[in-house]
Amino acid sequence: MMGSEKTPLAINDPPYNLKVGNANTKSLSKIDLKSYLEFSRQWVSNAIAIMAPDAHFYVWIGADYKDQFQPLPDFMILMRDFPQLRPRNLITMRNQRGYGTQKNWMWVRQELLYYTKGDPGFSVVYTDIPKVVKGYYKKVNGELTENIERSRSDTIRPGNVWFDIQQVFYRMEENVSGCCAQKPMKAIERIISTSSREGELVVDFFSHSGTTLIAGERLGRRVYTFDIDPIFAEITIRRLENYRITGKTGWQWYSPFPEIAETTD
Numbered sequence: 001m002m003g004s005e006k007t008p009l010a011i012n013d014p015p016y017n018l019k020v021g022n023a024n025t026k027s028l029s030k031i032d033l034k035s036y037l038e039f040s041r042q043w044v045s046n047a048i049a050i051m052a053p054d055a056h057f058y059v060w061i062g063a064d065y066k067d068q069f070q071p072l073p074d075f076m077i078l079m080r081d082f083p084q085l086r087p088r089n090l091i092t093m094r095n096q097r098g099y100g101t102q103k104n105w106m107w108v109r110q111e112l113l114y115y116t117k118g119d120p121g122f123s124v125v126y127t128d129i130p131k132v133v134k135g136y137y138k139k140v141n142g143e144l145t146e147n148i149e150r151s152r153s154d155t156i157r158p159g160n161v162w163f164d165i166q167q168v169f170y171r172m173e174e175n176v177s178g179c180c181a182q183k184p185m186k187a188i189e190r191i192i193s194t195s196s197r198e199g200e201l202v203v204d205f206f207s208h209s210g211t212t213l214i215a216g217e218r219l220g221r222r223v224y225t226f227d228i229d230p231i232f233a234e235i236t237i238r239r240l241e242n243y244r245i246t247g248k249t250g251w252q253w254y255s256p257f258p259e260i261a262e263t264t265d
Contacts, residue, residue: 001224006052007203008120009196013183014043014206016062017071033070037078040071043205048084050203054118056195057085060183061111065104072111085115091160093187095167112187125193126155127164158190165190174250176235179209185249188215196221209250210236214243 017036031039047057063072079085091112131154138145158164168175168182176182188211196202198220204212207227213236216223227233238256243249 001226002050002203005050005201006055007050007201007224008052008055009058009192009200009202010047010051010055010204011058011188011191011202011212012043012047012205013060013181013208014040016064016181018062018064033074036071037074040075040078041081044079044082047203047205048082048117051117052120054120055116056120056122056191057115057117058191058195059113059115061113063111065107076113079113079115084117086117087113088116089114089160091162093162093165093184096169120195121197123194123197124157125190126153127158129156129164130154131156162187162190170253172250173248173252174211175252176209176239176250177253177255179232179235182209183211185211185215185218188212189219192216192219192221207236208232210239213240214249217243 017030017033019030051057059075061072061075063069079087091114093110093112095108095110165184165186166172168184170177174182174185192202192212192215199222201222201224202212202216204223204225207213207225209232210225213223213225215221217240225236227236235256239250242251242256
């Protein structure tokens with residue numbers, strides 16, 4: 001797929017080795033942990049091979065608390081076998097909805113691992129959250145000031161807990177039916193904006209709903225993406241075509257396959 005090209009940014013959202021809807025499916029199945037880690041080792045090795053000498057590497061990953069929190073800790077330990085990649089951060093994105101409300105603390109988080117290869121640049125971005133917390137006084141030119149006065153922006157920078165991004169659900173325009181692990185456009189655009197420049201190449205090994213492709217289209221990046229599942233590959237193609245025609249980033253609750261009549265529940 002890459003030819004001789006190298007990418008400065010790889011964003012990946014692999015299967016989390018969880019049962020989808022408490023059921024195994026042919027496309028998204030739960031396999032034994034050893035097999036999952038070998039699958040992970042192979043695709044991470046492929047990603048490193050197509051990354052530029054200075055590049056960013058992001059991986060969304062999950063944790064199944066019903067199965068000893070795998071594969072998150074196991075994947076993090078596996079990544080120690082790749083000295084080319086240096087761990088930079090563990091980002092948590094807060095979901096507005098969750099599960100486990102009756103007999104557990106509600107699970108409202110998604111984890112994002114951030115690594116770098118070499119020494120790539122990083123462009124600071126700001127959220128749209130107003131900076132309102134005062135404090136951290138210090139003297140500047142002999143005069144006491146507080147952090148809002150000294151700041152370059154009236155909004156806060158995103159830290160490694162992203163609580164300002166809306167989880168995708170069926171009422172949102174960007175929703176794509178059938179893509180239960182769809183990542184918010186705002187999250188992917190934040191990654192692309194901080195870790196690449198306009199015109200550069202972004203690669204996503206697991207297209208799923210095609211969010212990275214749409215985000216690249218909106219931000220002026222070239223994107224190579226693909227998916228082993230032909231249904232997700234087709235969804236990605238149709239989503240880009242629909243965006244170019246209508247300017248909409250998804251279908252809300254409508255199906256991306258309108259030619260298929262619903263004959264069952």
